[in-house]
Amino acid sequence: MSILVYTDHTEGRVRPVSLELVGQGRALADTLGLPLTALVIGDASGNAAAQAIAHGADHVWVAPGAAFTTFRAQAYAEALQAAIAAAEARIVLVPAVAGARDVAALAACALNIGLAADCTNLSLDDAGNLLAERPIYSGNIVTTVTFRSRPQMATVRPRSFALPERDPARTGEISELTINLSPLTDCEEVLAFAAAQTEAVSVDNASIVIAGGRGVKGPEGFAPLYELAQVLGGAVGASRAAVDAGWIPYPHQVGQTGKTVRPDLYIACGISGAIQHLAGMTNARTIVVINKDKDAPIFKVAQYGIVGDLFEIVPALTEAFRARLDR
Amino acid sequence: MKYVVCVKLTPDTEELGEVRAEDVAGTDLGVTMALNPWDEFAIEEALTLQENHGGDTVAITLGSDESVEALKRAVAMGIEETMLLSDPAFEGSDAWGVAYALARAIESLDSYDLILTGRQSVDGNSGLVPAGLAVKLGVPFVSQVAKVLELSESNVTVLRALEDGIQTVRVPLPAVLAVSKEINEPRYPNFMGIRKASRAQYLATAAADVPRLDVGQVGAASALLDWTDVRKPPARVTTCELISGATAVEQTAELVERLIADKVI
Ligand SMILES: Cc1cc2nc3c(=O)[nH]c(=O)nc-3n(C[C@H](O)[C@H](O)[C@H](O)COP(=O)(O)OP(=O)(O)OC[C@H]3O[C@@H](n4cnc5c(N)ncnc54)[C@H](O)[C@@H]3O)c2cc1C
Ligand SMILES: Nc1ncnc2c1ncn2[C@@H]1O[C@H](COP(=O)(O)O)[C@@H](O)[C@H]1O
Numbered sequence: 073m074s075i076l077v078y079t080d081h082t083e084g085r086v087r088p089v090s091l092e093l094v095g096q097g098r099a100l101a102d103t104l105g106l107p108l109t110a111l112v113i114g115d116a117s118g119n120a121a122a123q124a125i126a127h128g129a130d131h132v133w134v135a136p137g138a139a140f141t142t143f144r145a146q147a148y149a150e151a152l153q154a155a156i157a158a159a160e161a162r163i164v165l166v167p168a169v170a171g172a173r174d175v176a177a178l179a180a181c182a183l184n185i186g187l188a189a190d191c192t193n194l195s196l197d198d199a200g201n202l203l204a205e206r207p208i209y210s211g212n213i214v215t216t217v218t219f220r221s222r223p224q225m226a227t228v229r230p231r232s233f234a235l236p237e238r239d240p241a242r243t244g245e246i247s248e249l250t251i252n253l254s255p256l257t258d259c260e261e262v263l264a265f266a267a268a269q270t271e272a273v274s275v276d277n278a279s280i281v282i283a284g285g286r287g288v289k290g291p292e293g294f295a296p297l298y299e300l301a302q303v304l305g306g307a308v309g310a311s312r313a314a315v316d317a318g319w320i321p322y323p324h325q326v327g328q329t330g331k332t333v334r335p336d337l338y339i340a341c342g343i344s345g346a347i348q349h350l351a352g353m354t355n356a357r358t359i360v361v362i363n364k365d366k367d368a369p370i371f372k373v374a375q376y377g378i379v380g381d382l383f384e385i386v387p388a389l390t391e392a393f394r395a396r397l398d399r
Numbered sequence: 400m401k402y403v404v405c406v407k408l409t410p411d412t413e414e415l416g417e418v419r420a421e422d423v424a425g426t427d428l429g430v431t432m433a434l435n436p437w438d439e440f441a442i443e444e445a446l447t448l449q450e451n452h453g454g455d456t457v458a459i460t461l462g463s464d465e466s467v468e469a470l471k472r473a474v475a476m477g478i479e480e481t482m483l484l485s486d487p488a489f490e491g492s493d494a495w496g497v498a499y500a501l502a503r504a505i506e507s508l509d510s511y512d513l514i515l516t517g518r519q520s521v522d523g524n525s526g527l528v529p530a531g532l533a534v535k536l537g538v539p540f541v542s543q544v545a546k547v548l549e550l551s552e553s554n555v556t557v558l559r560a561l562e563d564g565i566q567t568v569r570v571p572l573p574a575v576l577a578v579s580k581e582i583n584e585p586r587y588p589n590f591m592g593i594r595k596a597s598r599a600q601y602l603a604t605a606a607a608d609v610p611r612l613d614v615g616q617v618g619a620a621s622a623l624l625d626w627t628d629v630r631k632p633p634a635r636v637t638t639c640e641l642i643s644g645a646t647a648v649e650q651t652a653e654l655v656e657r658l659i660a661d662k663v664i
Pocket of ligand 2: 407438460461462494497515520521524526
């Protein structure tokens, strides 16, 4: 028996949320006295496997080969099913990110495993069963999901757990998984892939998010926000109004129909604070608002606010950080 | 070509904050209910595909009798046929139970080719039903569909948005597609549509009326999960401190000092 973590990666670069889950998986495994297993699918899985071990995994199952070169939901799900069997998984943790979410859902349903989606905290009850905390009703209600059967499975949002320390001296075993893919996997043909222009940090992994709304007035209006984000090593987010206007692509959208973020610092610039936007960002540790309307509802969720024109305040803030942090 | 759209009645997003924890387990949330906003994109896509490729559209929902409102909205937008799955036997189903019942109901239609769903529901938030539906039907599943590029009698080619880029994916029909909000701009119902929706008949289909539906696989008894300790999240205690100052330079310098003192930076 073991705890299994689905280690999502891009060409061997492990997503931070995967390592966060390796860290939490390690804690659960230690409590239960079980080994921690990881699954790495695809090419360059050797490097990803080494990272999983350095961060806490005891044993890594890898699934290399032509069938897994590019993401295919069904093939990856069947690999996860095979790993759940091989690892005799009692608890399975999967990052709640695009792609991995489908893999978790397809595998769990096929094996009739209960799956708690988009969790933000995990613990164990006295009997060693998983307790999975998750927001429902778009963050307006929280519940602790309990399971009636085993294995028990959860997808977990980025930044729900701290990144574990990397210990290069840690050792672990790596083995190749044997998988008999079903004919259904052949149905899913990936004809092309267009890599997104990769930005240094994505909005859901960032510890600092600088977000802009209709108040930035146009695509150029995001430039000062990017500058501030760069100085702070953060990412740029947006309201739906800015995304719908075509000023910034959808992956930046924060809110109910966008991403849910929980950075240490969220700076909202020219965003009014509609309930659907708040659904995506009120779990930020500190919220700062820059808005020229002192009655904008977003001030109600903020710790600090500056009433003023963002085109004046944001560049000044960038300069103030540059000066103070010597960057 | 038959397009099947799965829709759900959920709280109006403006009123989600008013939902009380103690009402979640019950049948009446005491707030205005509306079509799950994600499902509007699925309906719109079915209608656009129908306009371009011909075929028939049907909307299906599983829920209480009140769920007719979701079907009405679908009809008002232009969907032709509807199916309401309503039975006490379905109450308390988890995502796999809902997916199972929807799959059996879809199999009972005279045909089905493209099954379209929203990305997630704004109440349950799981996004699990679409994948479950594909598993229960034994057909391919593509989620985060940002565009349908090509549709033929035998297959569909779409763009799938992943974390690090966009794939072009082709799958044979029938298939389940969960659409993303980038896919289209949902239309508003027009007067004719609203009148049609209000005059249409919405007959409930009970569990026993769905061929091959095993009631042992739906309802609270078959669920694998329980929602315990349903509660409001801890209130965000914030009194917003407005940073004053004569100039932007003064204000921002003060803000930086505060953030550093709070160890946020
Ligand atoms: C089903 C549904 C889902 C939705 N999902 C989302 C979602 O995921 N995310 C989301 O964000 N929204 C979402 N919305 C939309 C939401 O209701 C609001 O329409 C949207 O958030 C408004 O964006 P905004 O705050 O940028 O624009 P506005 O509400 O127009 O606010 C602009 C703000 O900018 C300020 N401003 C203007 N100029 C300046 C300046 N020079 N300096 C400083 N401040 C300035 C104004 O005072 C104002 O407060 C959703 C809506 C629905 C119905
Ligand atoms: N009870 C239901 N009846 C019909 N479709 C549903 C139902 N529940 C979920 N769906 C579909 O599945 C999608 C995802 O919902 P969920 O998995 O509940 O987050 C929704 O956008 C709908 O398209």
